[in-house]
Amino acid sequence: MKEYRIEHDSIGEKEVPADAYYGVQTLRAYENFKISGKKVHPEFVKAIAEVKKAAAITNGEAGVIEKNVAEAMAKACDEILAGKLKSAFIVDAIQGGAGTSLNMNANEVVANRAIELLGGEKGDYSIVHPNDHANCGQSTNDVFPSAGKIAVIRMIKKAITALTGLRDALVDKAKEFNDVIKMGRTEMQDAVPISFGQSFHAYASAFTRDIRRFNEAIKELSSLNMGGTAIGTGITADKYYIERIVPNLCAVTGLPLTQAEDLVDATQNLDGFVYVSGIIKSCATTLSKVANDLRLMSSGPRVGFAEINLPPKQNGSSIMPGKINPVIPEVVNQIAFNIIGNDTTVTLAAEAGQLELNAFEPIIFYCLFESLETLTNGLNAFKKDCIEGITVNVDNCEYEVEKSIGIVTALCPYIGYTKASQLAKKALKEKKNIREVLIEENIVEKAQIDKMLDPYKMI
Numbered sequence: 180m181k182e183y184r185i186e187h188d189s190i191g192e193k194e195v196p197a198d199a200y201y202g203v204q205t206l207r208a209y210e211n212f213k214i215s216g217k218k219v220h221p222e223f224v225k226a227i228a229e230v231k232k233a234a235a236i237t238n239g240e241a242g243v244i245e246k247n248v249a250e251a252m253a254k255a256c257d258e259i260l261a262g263k264l265k266s267a268f269i270v271d272a273i274q275g276g277a278g279t280s281l282n283m284n285a286n287e288v289v290a291n292r293a294i295e296l297l298g299g300e301k302g303d304y305s306i307v308h309p310n311d312h313a314n315c316g317q318s319t320n321d322v323f324p325s326a327g328k329i330a331v332i333r334m335i336k337k338a339i340t341a342l343t344g345l346r347d348a349l350v351d352k353a354k355e356f357n358d359v360i361k362m363g364r365t366e367m368q369d370a371v372p373i374s375f376g377q378s379f380h381a382y383a384s385a386f387t388r389d390i391r392r393f394n395e396a397i398k399e400l401s402s403l404n405m406g407g408t409a410i411g412t413g414i415t416a417d418k419y420y421i422e423r424i425v426p427n428l429c430a431v432t433g434l435p436l437t438q439a440e441d442l443v444d445a446t447q448n449l450d451g452f453v454y455v456s457g458i459i460k461s462c463a464t465t466l467s468k469v470a471n472d473l474r475l476m477s478s479g480p481r482v483g484f485a486e487i488n489l490p491p492k493q494n495g496s497s498i499m500p501g502k503i504n505p506v507i508p509e510v511v512n513q514i515a516f517n518i519i520g521n522d523t524t525v526t527l528a529a530e531a532g533q534l535e536l537n538a539f540e541p542i543i544f545y546c547l548f549e550s551l552e553t554l555t556n557g558l559n560a561f562k563k564d565c566i567e568g569i570t571v572n573v574d575n576c577e578y579e580v581e582k583s584i585g586i587v588t589a590l591c592p593y594i595g596y597t598k599a600s601q602l603a604k605k606a607l608k609e610k611k612n613i614r615e616v617l618i619e620e621n622i623v624e625k626a627q628i629d630k631m632l633d634p635y636k637m638i
Contacts, residue, residue, distance in 0.1 A: 200267035202287035208280030212271040226329035232256035233428040241419040255292035277538040278323030286313035316416040318408040325403040327544040334551040341558035346386040353379035369585035389462040404445035410535040411443030449529040456525040467515035470508035490568030507565040514557040521546035
């Protein structure tokens with residue numbers, strides 16, 4: 180028979196498994212919010228444990244909590260950070276109550292483990308209380324967003340590493356294909372020549388901007404409302420705690436965090452998350468555009484553009500033998516679609532706050548975590564399983580440039596736009612290339628034709 184202990188909250192009493200580190204409030208949340216089927220992200224659990232550790236240390240320094248209790252709670256947090264108590268965090272990632280479910284899950288786990296460390300039994304909150312001790316000087320309304328920001332910062336750092344790797348791989352490809360010419364296209368019509376080196380370098384430049392934006396996002400997220408408690412006024416928090424909680428949190432996390440200048444503003448307004456989500460979306464949009472280009476350039480292999488070859492990763496059809504699909508760019512596209520949708524959710528959730536608090540931070544963090552995790556994984560896959568293995572069909576590209584009508588643009592400085600346009604129409608109508616029409620028209624000497632139509636001078 181499973182053993183239980185009886186715990187009480189403002190709703191009433193409830194049986195809690197005797198060996199559980201969580202308590203009655205966590206259990207109610209577990210029962211109420213069976214929504215996503217996903218537990219809170221591990222980075223979020225780590226971050227909230229760091230917040231609780233910093234709070235225990237600060238309250239101990241302030242003399243608000245007995246030294247031995249503060250030390251026991253800090254040690255319990257260290258065990259959470261080491262992964263020893265991860266099974267005790269059972270609440271769903273999507274939850275009502277502005278994140279109170281996760282905050283109380285953390286409070287109860289910290290309190291119950293601290294009780295054990297002090298020689299008591301789980302549930303004996305006369306020794307360490309989830310609210311009076313683990314939540315001392317805090318509120319869900321400053322703990323939850325602060326922990327969430329710390330988690331997002333760490334995930335952005337991983338995304339930056341992946342972005343940098345992809346950018347560098349594109350630079351390498353730009354160098355490798357620097358002398359290979361292809362036809363450029365605008366509005367899906369022949370334009371003028373461009374080198375693959377220029378094309379791939381342009382992709383790398385776009386991702387360099389994304390790296391810069393992601394670093395700006397980290398700065399945005401580094402401002403916390405810790406010390407503001409319920410609505411930013413700092414009610415119930417000791418003055419020493421308010422002044423020292425963020426510096427101590429910096430020491431615990433190793434991150435250069437700051438306390439918001441206006442804690443009331445930082446508690447109720449979530450525009451910073453909209454800004455950060457927009458940066459993630461911007462990166463995903465560029466990533467998807469590059470994937471689109473690669474799918475077009477690799478289309479074929481016989482009756483498409485056939486300019487490049489993507490690494491073959493798996494069979495492309497259950498019915499067509501030998502077919503290979505661009506599966507990595509396709510999954511990158513889908514990641515981008517999901518991130519764009521998540522950005523819309525973040526925007527709506529930030530807008531939906533009322534008065535002194537926004538209750539919808541759980542869905543904001545759920546979306547940000549999903550976006551960053553899938554983006555990072557997608558960037559790594561794109562680099563390793565696609566970009567690094569791309570090859571170019573040089574002969575086909577040279578042939579396409581030579582037969583293109585678009586190269587007539589290079590003649591404009593010599594013969595003028597009107598005459599060049601006439602030549603283009605004739606070449607298109609008679610199914611000839613520009614060089615052939617120039618020779619027939621005898622407008623310029625052959626040596627001059629070679630000079631004017633040199634594709635390397637066009638780029």
